[in-house]
Amino acid sequence: MDIVFIRGLRIETHIGVYDWEQRILQALHVDIELAADAARAASADDIALTVDYARVAGRLRALGDAQSWKLVETFAERAAETILAEFGTPWVRLSVTKAVRLPQRTEVGVVVERGVRAA
Ligand SMILES: Nc1nc2c(c(=O)[nH]1)N=C([C@H](O)[C@@H](O)CO)CN2
Numbered sequence: 692m693d694i695v696f697i698r699g700l701r702i703e704t705h706i707g708v709y710d711w712e713q714r715i716l717q718a719l720h721v722d723i724e725l726a727a728d729a730a731r732a733a734s735a736d737d738i739a740l741t742v743d744y745a746r747v748a749g750r751l752r753a754l755g756d757a758q759s760w761k762l763v764e765t766f767a768e769r770a771a772e773t774i775l776a777e778f779g780t781p782w783v784r785l786s787v788t789k790a791v792r793l794p795q796r797t798e799v800g801v802v803v804e805r806g807v808r809a810a
Pocket of ligand 1: 708764792
């Protein structure tokens with residue numbers, strides 16, 4: 692199985708469990724790995740035969756614009772569902788990182804893996 696990846700995608704969205712967080716935009720950093728057939732795409736040198744990472748990035752930015760979330764888990768779950776449903780890949784792993792004060796600046800987040808990963 693080959694992997695197409697995106698690392699450090701910045702997505703601004705309304706996210707957080709507190710009321711004040713729902714009134715501001717916060718940045719999430721998203722890392723994505725998804726299954727794709729790199730050999731098939733490479734043999735024809737054709738983007739139509741793989742997953743276009745620019746389209747994935749645009750779709751996740753649109754998801755961030757479209758609604759607000761309380762939990763990073765919820766954003767990660769919806770993002771994984773969207774990738775599986777819309778990009779023809781059987782497997783995705785997503786890491787969503789948010790910077791918070793605990794009380795020092797700290798990175799927190801979640802990793803979800805969805806779908807079936809081929810051997
Ligand atoms: N497992 C989680 N824990 C917490 C979340 C979250 O999304 N998932 N969110 C918060 C607050 O929004 C926090 O980030 C504000 O600083 C607390 N715990």
